[in-house]
Amino acid sequence: MKLQSPSQTVGPFFHYGLLPGDAHILADESTWGEPIWIRGRVLDGDGEPVEDALLEIWQADAQGYFAHPADPHHLRADPNFRGFGRSGTAGAGFAFRTIKPGVIPQMAVPFINVRVFARGMLVHAVTRLYFSDHDNAADPVFAAIAPARQKTLLALRTEAPGGVVYRWDVRLQGPDETVFFDLHG
Amino acid sequence: MSRTSILDWSIQPPYLHTPYVATVRRAPHHPLIPLASSLAERTGPVYGEGDLGPLDHDLTRNAAKNGEPVGERIIVHGQVLDESGRPVPRTLIEIWQANAAGRYIHKNDQHEAPLDPNFVGAGRVLTNERGEYTFITIRPGAYPWKNHPNAWRPAHIHFSLIGQNFTQRLVTQMYFPGDPLLQYDPIYNGIPNIKAKERLIACFDLEHTRPEWALGYRFDIVLAGRDQTYFEGGR
Numbered sequence: 001m002k003l004q005s006p007s008q009t010v011g012p013f014f015h016y017g018l019l020p021g022d023a024h025i026l027a028d029e030s031t032w033g034e035p036i037w038i039r040g041r042v043l044d045g046d047g048e049p050v051e052d053a054l055l056e057i058w059q060a061d062a063q064g065y066f067a068h069p070a071d072p073h074h075l076r077a078d079p080n081f082r083g084f085g086r087s088g089t090a091g092a093g094f095a096f097r098t099i100k101p102g103v104i105p106q107m108a109v110p111f112i113n114v115r116v117f118a119r120g121m122l123v124h125a126v127t128r129l130y131f132s133d134h135d136n137a138a139d140p141v142f143a144a145i146a147p148a149r150q151k152t153l154l155a156l157r158t159e160a161p162g163g164v165v166y167r168w169d170v171r172l173q174g175p176d177e178t179v180f181f182d183l184h185g
Numbered sequence: 186m187s188r189t190s191i192l193d194w195s196i197q198p199p200y201l202h203t204p205y206v207a208t209v210r211r212a213p214h215h216p217l218i219p220l221a222s223s224l225a226e227r228t229g230p231v232y233g234e235g236d237l238g239p240l241d242h243d244l245t246r247n248a249a250k251n252g253e254p255v256g257e258r259i260i261v262h263g264q265v266l267d268e269s270g271r272p273v274p275r276t277l278i279e280i281w282q283a284n285a286a287g288r289y290i291h292k293n294d295q296h297e298a299p300l301d302p303n304f305v306g307a308g309r310v311l312t313n314e315r316g317e318y319t320f321i322t323i324r325p326g327a328y329p330w331k332n333h334p335n336a337w338r339p340a341h342i343h344f345s346l347i348g349q350n351f352t353q354r355l356v357t358q359m360y361f362p363g364d365p366l367l368q369y370d371p372i373y374n375g376i377p378n379i380k381a382k383e384r385l386i387a388c389f390d391l392e393h394t395r396p397e398w399a400l401g402y403r404f405d406i407v408l409a410g411r412d413q414t415y416f417e418g419g420r
Contacts, residue, residue: 001268001269001270001411002266002267002268002269002270002407003193003196003268003378003380003381003384003407004192004193004196004197004268004381004407004408004409005355005357005381005384005385005406005407005408006196006197006198006357006376006378006381006382006384006385007192007197007198007355007356007357008198008343008356008357008358008372008373008375008376008385009205009356009358009372010343010345010356011343012291012293013281013283013289013291013293013294014281014343014345015291016281016289016290016291016305016306016307017279017280017281017306017307017308017343017345018279018281018345020307044210044211045209045210045211046210048210050211052293056354058225058228058229058230058351059225060225066224066225066228067230067231068228068229068230068231068350069231070224070227070228070350071224071228082230082231083230084229084230104223104224104225107223111225113225113226113351115354117356118211119207119211120205120206120207120208120209120210120211120212121200121208121211121212122198122199122200122202122205122208122372122375122376123192123197123198123199123200124354124356125200125213126220141220144218145218149215172210172211172212172213173210173211173212173213173214177213177214177215178213179215179218180213180215180217180218181217181218181219181220182190182192182217182218182219182220183190183191183192183220183222183226183351183352184189184190184191184219184220184221184222185189185190185191185222185352185410185411
């Protein structure tokens with residue numbers, strides 16, 4: 001067995017390396033499904049916005065299929081959707097233009113996998129975004145979380161002039177600290 | 186040898202490492218909640234050659250305006266493996282770094298050192314079938330930061346690896362052998378295991394120097410995971 005390489009912080013100056021072009025735009029008119037925005041902020045233990053964090057999202061297409069060979073349905077996945085995006089948090093926070101994912105076969109509700117990187121985080125944090133307009137209690141991962149903390153994973157559906165916006169903040173610390181996961185094999 | 190966490194927490198740095206002051210308000214306090222891998226974690230973004238430009242791997246040329254960047258030209262190469270020693274092919278590596286004077290092009294970098302009109306300091310490459318990669322760049326300079334009095338970051342290149350699925354993601358930094366600043370660096374010293382710390386120090390590689398042109402460094406990277414078979418036999 002080889003020793004895995006340790007993580008180090010992304011630091012404050014990752015924009016030129018990790019945010020080329022429109023990394024936060026996952027979908028355009030050709031993408032199947034309901035177009036949505038996901039918007040929010042990353043907050044530190046004082047409740048202050050973290051302006052040098054980086055969020056990554058990974059999600060299924062509108063049918064619940066991933067564009068990756070480990071998905072048995074990948075050949076039928078939306079050819080105009082990779083499912084991966086990045087956003088910085090400078091200014092108003094993060095923003096993703098994407099589509100609402102479909103439900104993965106044999107799962108109960110849609111969700112999006114999220115990673116948080118920041119200066120001051122030697123190792124990234126992993127969380128999930130669930131949608132407020134679904135009965136997420138049917139999802140075993142969501143249901144296993146203490147009820148008082150479940151809301152930290154819920155993105156709130158709002159209708160805005162520019163379309164549907166899901167609002168969701170990530171709290172790194174504090175009374176409403178977001179639920180973060182340890183991935184198991 | 187039973188380990189269920191994909192990240193090996195005996196060698197990965199903790200969230201809270203008080204000598205690195207910025208961790209104090211940004212470290213989650215609750216214990217992490219175990220999450221068994223589902224299809225959403227056994228998949229991840231896939232990249233191909235079409236995603237890359239011809240000069241993306243060469244930081245000495247990919248931002249050149251009217252000449253070559255200033256500094257010591259270096260070749261950084263290595264192999265990406267998983268924990269069972271299996272090469273990780275066709276994975277995206279992205280790097281970013283300061284210039285030879287220790288200055289990032291980023292607008293928030295206030296270090297009083299010159300920018301280089303011919304250097305942005307960002308590059309990308311896909312590993313080949315054997316998990317190998319090569320970048321050509323400039324050796325970055327050390328630079329001061331405000332973590333503690335007279336704090337200096339050791340020279341480093343930031344590395345980001347997508348891996349073959351969601352669980353293999355790694356963001357780390359490559360350091361240079363013999364750097365006297367390493368012993369004082371709270372970011373490097375956040376790693377709790379001496380062998381793991383050594384993993385992040387590139388080896389000088391005489392065989393991969395290009396005579397009369399550039400020095401070579403080898404930097405191998407081991408991603409978490411032991412059983413990644415999805416790409417076997419090509420696609």
